[in-house]
Amino acid sequence: MIRANQKMFAKGCRKKVFRNDEKTVKIIKDAFFMLNIIYLRQAASLVDLRDVSNAVQINATKGSKLKAHPTCTWRIFSGILLMTLTYALFLQTSGINFLIKYAMGTRCLIPNNYFVWEITRPVSNCKFCQGVNSALILSNLTRDQFKFYAYSSRPMIVKNATNHWPAKKVFSLFFFRNLYESIEGAYESVQEECQFLHFRSDLASLKEVLSMTDRRALNLAGEKSWYVGWKNCHPQVLDVMREFYQTPHFLPEDAESPYTNYVFLGYEQGAVMHLDYISRLMWQGQILGSKTWSVVPTPECGNVCNSFDFSVDAGDVILLDTRVWYHATNVKDNQFSLTITSEYG
Template identity: 50%
Template sequence: MGKQLKVENCIQQCNMAEKNNNEFCEEDQQNLQILYEKFVILNKDLLRFGVSIVDLKKVCFRRKKLDNAVKERQKSVRYSGVIVAITIVGVVLISILLKIVFDSLMKTTLGTRCLLPNNYFIWEATRPVTDCNMCKDVKNILIFENITREEFRNYAYSSRPMLVKGAALHWPAMHTFTYNFFKEIYQKTEGAFESVEEECQILTFKTEFKSLEDVFSMPESRVLQKNSEKPWYVGWSNCHPEVLSIMREHYSIPHFLPEDAEHANMDYIFIGYEQGAVMHIDYISRLMWQAQLRGHKTWKLVPPPDCDHVCTGFSFRVEPGDIVLVDTRQWYHDTHIDAGELSLTVSSEYG
């Protein structure tokens, strides 16, 4: 009888150790009670078969060691949870950092503040799937000469790339628009530089320029590409009323566009040498036309990635006086200027 009491005391000590462990849930306690009752019966049987108290204590001590092992395991699990949490936070922070780096890279490479928005990669990732009919069977630029408004009506709002030869040859801008022409306008018009920075956009592409004011501060040798000066190419939009009014005295809306078409209240100037814009699409609201006033430029058009299996890309060359019409919202494009030539274009949107 005394041996049985000692055994029960030993078991109760083990049970007390279990109860002190707050990590066990109610279901575990119930299971433990069932195990305890079976353990008591087992110990009684063992005592009847001559098992000593010392042997039973060893069993109890082993259980305590098991408890400690369980606690260590629980600590390890909690530690692993902390590691996982830190990893998740790290991934989020790295993602934010990569977005900042990506935006900075896009701004440096394409030199744009508004044409490509800050969330450019989100725009691209969420870009609607393209209807590949817009480029299916299109193998080259569609060329017109002396086209009338009536003849152009069927093409006006299509995504088919088009080139109207010589449509701007009669514009005074063919002769009056130069680097110095724009430099003088902006320097003498109050608020003109600020309007580009605050209301419009400046595209500095691969140059080191930070503003339009920097562009018009170049030494003459670089403007004219003398003495092996570094090439430059920039673009900007004009939304200052006075500047825009002066500019539009030298050109007009292309004569073949629909009479009821809506036109943007700002126009774009692109000027410079060698490589123009790198491959991209434009996030603008309307179709685009661009008049080549000086120099020769080669365009390369590539269909959207989701239409690679249906459509093919192609290139075409533009001469002074030509007007290009491309849906740059869908056609990826880049431009290259003939070596040694200054390219100057004016463009706008319609819809």
């Protein structure tokens, strides 16, 4: 559904508005990239955006018997913001050079744009979050015991599920540096085929991350803190990584899982508040360190559902429907956090 909407959106823009104007289309693309940068680097708060949305709703309906639907107000607000920035770039495009560095790793315009996705995503059925006030904590369990929970949207933590993975003694920044430098085309695969996420760091590529000084890698005093993530697509990289971890043993036998994975590592503030636009449920193995997760329901469910925090420790696996729960992470107590993430469904 989301992919179809994205294709219709992009097709409509090309045919109806900018049919033969390649220069104009380029400017619009640059505007979309700028929106990505604003969202990811400035860590736009969902609460702040919702407050603005509510203010727009109140002002628009003052003195009127009709009341705007909060979901419509949210999407109208996002659309107005999108059009405003686009118009600004029509008038002045001096910021395009700034976009180039931070657009690295973003191959496709529409699939990586959170504002477009927010406008076009389906409205959530709030049953997924009603009455949910905390993550469900499960002891390490068998596949048969997990069947009841397997496809739930409730945040879940399976304790001590990765303690037997060799990865906890092998994976590190230096492990990935040696791995990527030893395989031809490994760095290029992240930039050209997969995805690199710098979050709030000033690191623009995986090569830059793995080339940092040892002092910064260890987050020593006086060094800039950092947290990044990337998707692995290179078959040889994945083959080596798979020697040290496996898909959680309790997941359903018939569940589909991609061979690709994500690595997230670093210190202090982790991922900023966001929603994932993926096709399956997410699992993440916390190999090193501990993180606090903050989850927030989609805006249309804000009046009937609650936001809450929970902790995930080394050895745990978190399962979360990141398609309907906005989520952010924070690494605890200046620890180094390293996780492996993939999907199932």
